[in-house]
Amino acid sequence: SQTIHQWPATLVQPVGSPLSLECTVEGTSNPNLYWYRQAAGRGLQLLFYSVGIGQISSEVPQNLSASRPQDRQFILSSKKLLLSDSGFYLCAWNFNRVTGELFFGEGSRLTVL
Amino acid sequence: QQPVQSPQAVILREGEDAVINCSSSKALYSVHWYRQKHGEAPVFLMILLKGGEQKGHDKISASFNEKKQQSSLYLTASQLSYSGTYFCGTGGHSGNTPLVFGKGTRLSVIA
Numbered sequence: 492s493q494t495i496h497q498w499p500a501t502l503v504q505p506v507g508s509p510l511s512l513e514c515t516v517e518g519t520s521n522p523n524l525y526w527y528r529q530a531a532g533r534g535l536q537l538l539f540y541s542v543g544i545g546q547i548s549s550e551v552p553q554n555l556s557a558s559r560p561q562d563r564q565f566i567l568s569s570k571k572l573l574l575s576d577s578g579f580y581l582c583a584w585n586f587n588r589v590t591g592e593l594f595f596g597e598g599s600r601l602t603v604l
Numbered sequence: 605q606q607p608v609q610s611p612q613a614v615i616l617r618e619g620e621d622a623v624i625n626c627s628s629s630k631a632l633y634s635v636h637w638y639r640q641k642h643g644e645a646p647v648f649l650m651i652l653l654k655g656g657e658q659k660g661h662d663k664i665s666a667s668f669n670e671k672k673q674q675s676s677l678y679l680t681a682s683q684l685s686y687s688g689t690y691f692c693g694t695g696g697h698s699g700n701t702p703l704v705f706g707k708g709t710r711l712s713v714i715a
Contacts (some may be wrong), residue, residue, distance in 0.1 A: 523700060525702055527705075533707065534606070534691065534705050534706055534707035534708045535646070535691060535693075535705035535708075536705075537702050537703070537704060537705075540702045542700055548702075550702070581645055581646070588700070590634060590651055590653060590695070591634065591636070591695045591696075591698075591700070591701065591702075591703060592636060592648050592651055593636070593638075593646075593648065593693075593703060594648065595645035595646050595647075596645060597644075597645055598644075598645050
């Protein structure tokens with residue numbers, strides 16, 4: 492069966508520190524992968540998506556970046572965190588490539604102090 | 605472009621009904637509904653692909669009015685377990701088009 496894992500689940504980081512969030516999918520190949528962020532009052536904001544290894548599309552200009560080094564691995568990074576980067580980060584893959592339904596990982600809650 | 609959801613929040617007593625609306629200024633090819641419990645990831649509820657399509661399971665159903673570029677989610681005889689934030693997501697004509705979500709509707713069901 493297909494599963495999606497994110498880690499770490501929770502982290503507290505100082506302003507200006509780097510960030511790396513990892514997401515892996517099991518039980519499928521060549522999935523479309525997505526990073527969404529949930530901040531207070533803004534719903535689910537699409538940050539990046541990828542349709543294949545090394546292919547990244549950015550939706551929001553910011554100090555975050557994403558990479559897809561392997562077929563089922565998606566990484567969200569930052570060199571220097573800002574206070575505004577705090578939020579709940581969700582990785583997702585679309586388990587139906589025709590219609591695009593998403594299955595979300597457990598999420599990573601980031602607090603930047 | 606982000607779809608607009610209304611209301612932003614609603615409080616119900618068990619057994620009452622609720623309607624959550626989702627509208628877009630752009631043509632809609634598909635509408636997805638998700639529910640998120642506090643502190644958890646959103647969970648897929650249903651997808652509507654065609655104008656006029658209606659779907660449902662248990663006491664939660666949805667409709668899609670393609671011409672009006674709107675979708676509505678109907679919760680009937682609400683239960684405590686229905687509490688959470690409901691999101692609509694709009695998709696493109698391809699499954700590769702990422703979903704754009706509304707800001708969500710917070711539903712609280714009280715005894």
